[in-house]
Amino acid sequence: MTVKVKVENLTKIFGRHPKATLKKLKGGLTKEEILKQTGHTVGINNVSFDVNDGEMFVIMGLSGSGKSTLIRCLNMLNVPTEGSIEVNGEDIVKYNKQELREFRQKKVAMVFQHFGLLTHRTVIRNVEYGLEIRGVPKEERYEKAKNMLATVGLEGWEDKYPSELSGGMQQRVGLARALANDPDILLMDEPFSALDPLIRRDMQLELLDIQAKLKKTIIFITHDVNEAFKLGDRVAVMKDGVIEQIGTPEEILANPVNEYIENFVQDVDKSKVVQAKHILFKPSALVSIKDGLKVAVKEMKTNGISSVFVVDSERKLRGLVTIDDTIKAMQDGKTLKDILIKDYFTTDPETYVQDLISKASSSKYPIAVVDETDKFMGIIMRVSVLSALT
Numbered sequence: 001m002t003v004k005v006k007v008e009n010l011t012k013i014f015g016r017h018p019k020a021t022l023k024k025l026k027g028g029l030t031k032e033e034i035l036k037q038t039g040h041t042v043g044i045n046n047v048s049f050d051v052n053d054g055e056m057f058v059i060m061g062l063s064g065s066g067k068s069t070l071i072r073c074l075n076m077l078n079v080p081t082e083g084s085i086e087v088n089g090e091d092i093v094k095y096n097k098q099e100l101r102e103f104r105q106k107k108v109a110m111v112f113q114h115f116g117l118l119t120h121r122t123v124i125r126n127v128e129y130g131l132e133i134r135g136v137p138k139e140e141r142y143e144k145a146k147n148m149l150a151t152v153g154l155e156g157w158e159d160k161y162p163s164e165l166s167g168g169m170q171q172r173v174g175l176a177r178a179l180a181n182d183p184d185i186l187l188m189d190e191p192f193s194a195l196d197p198l199i200r201r202d203m204q205l206e207l208l209d210i211q212a213k214l215k216k217t218i219i220f221i222t223h224d225v226n227e228a229f230k231l232g233d234r235v236a237v238m239k240d241g242v243i244e245q246i247g248t249p250e251e252i253l254a255n256p257v258n259e260y261i262e263n264f265v266q267d268v269d270k271s272k273v274v275q276a277k278h279i280l281f282k283p284s285a286l287v288s289i290k291d292g293l294k295v296a297v298k299e300m301k302t303n304g305i306s307s308v309f310v311v312d313s314e315r316k317l318r319g320l321v322t323i324d325d326t327i328k329a330m331q332d333g334k335t336l337k338d339i340l341i342k343d344y345f346t347t348d349p350e351t352y353v354q355d356l357i358s359k360a361s362s363s364k365y366p367i368a369v370v371d372e373t374d375k376f377m378g379i380i381m382r383v384s385v386l387s388a389l390t
């Protein structure tokens with residue numbers, strides 16, 4: 001993994017004398033005290049984090065916690081009071097005007113909550129905008145914009161005006177416009193917060209799709225913990241200008257660092273975060289198809305279980321046998337192959353617990369987790385599914 005963006009000790013103070021106020025902040029005054037004493041607002045306070053190349057990094061926090069302040073530093077719309085922001089190893093805080101212009105035109109693009117489209121331009125002319133500024137020839141930019149509109153599902157809408165589009169479609173235009181420049185980094189400040197829940201869900205899935213295709217580094221802001229955990233490879237939780245915790249959704253769910261985070265994640269619908277791979281375990285018993293019935297019986301007896309999965313020499317799942325069938329087969333002179341049962345459920349490791357509930361509750365056997373080549377990875381018990389939900 002390569003680090004794409006490295007933010008170190010970043011602080012942004014709003015007001016007339018930020019540097020002098022920074023001293024007070026470092027002296028130990030709180031954000032509140034600083035506001036009272038000096039009238040300055042601490043937007044973000046000593047924030048550090050890395051974002052990896054190709055990662056979807058989500059910044060989550062309540063309104064006023066400093067999310068926009070932070071993301072606006074990442075394209076220098078906000079000039080930090082202190083700290084560094086390395087992108088591809090270069091500190092953009094130190095860029096001169098020319099370098100900054102280049103950076104904004106080529107490396108980074110932003111999608112806003114309220115779309116920020118130009119109302120007097122058609123859809124395609126909105127998407128072309130950044131390319132136009134860069135002086136890309138007319139035909140070429142038209143082609144690129146058209147392709148990008150197709151990518152976001154807006155083929156045929158090129159010549160409409162933004163006002164003729166629904167909110168969801170307008171935000172697709174916003175996304176196409178940001179992507180048209182082929183930026184390395186996409187900054188998204190609550191891009192879906194103004195949309196209806198169903199449209200919002202579509203957009204989230206669409207973004208995951210686009211991300212899988214284009215492999216951009218995305219920094220995504222939201223105040224919605226479910227959205228954060230659904231989209232984020234990693235999530236940073238902010239409070240009062242400070243990052244309280246950074247981790248994968250599972251890490252944060254499993255080990256909230258303080259009460260604040262604990263309260264925050266209480267609202268999370270865990271069934272949409274926890275996946276099969278998080279709750280599977282390696283069974284104590286597993287039988288190879290080459291093993292005889294005797295081995296199978298012994299495995300089940302010593303482990304106190306009534307059925308066991310059977311794999312081949314490549315660990316591919318072949319079936320399951322029960323202890324009753326196995327004992328009977330010994331008497332009848334049958335082999336392991338003759339008594340393989342197939343009426344268990346399998347799942348791939350990425351499936352959400354949500355989608356395992358009905359399988360888990362309607363099956364007598366554990367669920368087998370297999371990878372895309374049918375290789376056996378482990379089992380999931382009904383109780384693991386249920387306890388993952390609470």
Ligand SMILES: Nc1ncnc2c1ncn2[C@@H]1O[C@H](COP(=O)(O)OP(=O)(O)O)[C@@H](O)[C@H]1O
Nearest residue numbers: 014041042043062063064065066067068069070
């Ligand atoms: N341009 C500004 N001037 C003064 N204060 C600001 C400015 N922008 C943001 N703030 C303050 O900084 C804090 C963080 O705001 P913001 O980053 O917009 O939070 P969020 O995006 O998480 O809702 C708030 O107290 C806000 O009032």
Ligand SMILES: [Mg+2]
Nearest residue numbers: 067068069189
């Ligand atoms: Mg904001």
